[in-house]
Amino acid sequence: MANMTLSIPDELHKKMKQMSDVRWSEIARRAIEQRINDLETLNRITAKSKATQKDIDEISEKIKRGIAKRHGII
DSSP: OOOOOOOOOHHHHHHHHHTTTSOHHHHHHHHHHHHHHHHHHHHHHHHTOOOOHHHHHHHHHHHHHHHHHHTTOO
């Protein structure tokens, strides 16, 4: 198994040390694995898409406007 080093903010490290019974490396491994699974699923879905970047940008703007409207920003 390969090893990996990551940097985390000091404040987060202090909080992690207070919970010494937690296997943080296992938490990180599972989070990375889940993100990879999510990205692979997204790639499988979008590989068959005929949407153009313009289509994606238009949909993105509609979503952003809808969220802003829902939260009273616009």
